[in-house]
Amino acid sequence: MRVAFLAITCLATLSFACASLKAQVQQRAAFDLQCDVEKIDVKFLDANHDTAGASGCGRQATYVNAHGTWVKNSETTGGAAPQGQTATTSAK
Numbered sequence: 764m765r766v767a768f769l770a771i772t773c774l775a776t777l778s779f780a781c782a783s784l785k786a787q788v789q790q791r792a793a794f795d796l797q798c799d800v801e802k803i804d805v806k807f808l809d810a811n812h813d814t815a816g817a818s819g820c821g822r823q824a825t826y827v828n829a830h831g832t833w834v835k836n837s838e839t840t841g842g843a844a845p846q847g848q849t850a851t852t853s854a855k
């Protein structure tokens with residue numbers, strides 16, 4: 764019984780941590796891709812959840828976790844930015 768409780772606790776913690784990481788990437792990508800947060804889809808590209816792909820509004824970019832901060836690690840690809848705005852095309 765104790766093992767089952769511990770397993771459930773670990774799964775819940777991991778699930779929360781993954782959701783938190785996803786939200787962090789979504790926030791960063793929403794700005795870079797000029798897209799509403801709700802429209803950003805995030806997929807983790809490695810087992811450690813240190814690299815993520817974000818896509819939304821016809822554009823996509825790759826992000827890496829650099830000491831707790833998500834940094835864009837690719838050029839933004841896909842469609843043009845909304846009218847009157849300029850798409851971010853490279854990381855600085």
